[in-house]
Structure formats: C-alpha cells, structure tokens
Amino acid sequence: MLRLEIPGRRALELDHLVLDYNGTIAASGALMDGVAGRITQLAGELTVHVVTADTFGSVASALTGLPVRLHVLPPGMQDEAKRCYVADLGSLRTVAMGNGRNDLLMLLEAGLSVAVMGDEGASVQTLCAADVAVRHICDGLDLLLHPLRLVATLRR
Numbered sequence: 540m541l542r543l544e545i546p547g548r549r550a551l552e553l554d555h556l557v558l559d560y561n562g563t564i565a566a567s568g569a570l571m572d573g574v575a576g577r578i579t580q581l582a583g584e585l586t587v588h589v590v591t592a593d594t595f596g597s598v599a600s601a602l603t604g605l606p607v608r609l610h611v612l613p614p615g616m617q618d619e620a621k622r623c624y625v626a627d628l629g630s631l632r633t634v635a636m637g638n639g640r641n642d643l644l645m646l647l648e649a650g651l652s653v654a655v656m657g658d659e660g661a662s663v664q665t666l667c668a669a670d671v672a673v674r675h676i677c678d679g680l681d682l683l684l685h686p687l688r689l690v691a692t693l694r695r
Contacts, residue, residue, distance in 0.1 A: 581683055590624050632650060633648040671692055
C-alpha cells in the first residue's frame with residue numbers, strides 16, 4: 540500500500556496502479572525505455588495492472604517477466620470496461636494513468652488519476668479529467684516513487 544497525505548485533500552491509501560498500454564507505457568506497441576524498472580519498483584507497494592485494447596497485438600510479449608496483471612479488453616465500450624475495472628478494484632484505492640479518450644472514465648473513477656501526454660498526445664477530455672498531467676510516463680511513475688512531488692503539485 541502507498542499512503543499519500545496531501546494537504547487540502549483526504550489521505551489516499553492506494554493498493555492498485557492501473558495503466559493503459561499504447562500511448563501511455565508503450566509507443567507503437569513497444570514498451571518505452573525506463574518503464575519496466577519503474578513498474579518493478581512500484582510492484583513492491585502496489586498491484587500493477589495493465590488494461591488495454593492491445594491495438595498492436597504485442598502487449599503479452601512486451602510485459603513478459605514483469606510483475607503486472609494483464610487484462611486485454613474485447614472490442615466495444617472500452618471506456619466503460621476500463622471504468623468498471625477500476626471500480627471493481629476499489630476506486631478510492633486505485634491510481635490510474637492513461638492518455639486516450641477511452642481512458643477518460645477510468646481516470647474519473649480512480650482515487651488518483653494521471654494523464655500522460657507522451658509522443659502520441661492525449662485526449663483533451665482525458666487531460667481535463669486527470670488530477671495531474673505529465674509529459675512522459677516515467678514522470679508519472681516517478682510521482683509514485685517520489686510522493687512529495689505529488690504533494691507539491693496537488694496541495695491547496
């Protein structure tokens with residue numbers, strides 16, 4: 540569990556990290572540099588989930604050996620499926636990171652949400668729904684590895 544005390548907000552006790560794949564932790568189907576090591580570090584405190592449509596069909600091989608729970612979504616209503624996944628884990632105990640329009644509901648559902656802009660860009664609606672926006676996934680994961688950065692960004 541990762542406990543975050545952010546002045547002006549209720550304390551967060553996070554058990555789960557839910558990550559989108561393409562556009563968030565991967566580019567063109569390949570895991571981005573620096574992500575694997577950070578996921579491994581975070582897996583000591585959080586259960587890490589990757590929820591994806593797997594556009595490029597590469598997610599299973601890319602995540603081999605990493606301490607993650609992979610959930611590949613069927614076609615259709617993927618935004619709602621991601622929201623339900625977070626709700627089933629326990630919204631207030633989950634941090635979610637994504638970039639696409641189909642991540643919007645997941646970010647709104649999560650107790651803490653991070654929009655990742657990255658090389659692929661990000662949906663404007665998803666950016667507006669997030670608690671924090673970052674330029675690269677490693678920056679987002681680093682917020683959890685160095686929680687005082689979140690305090691500095693989110694305190695009132």
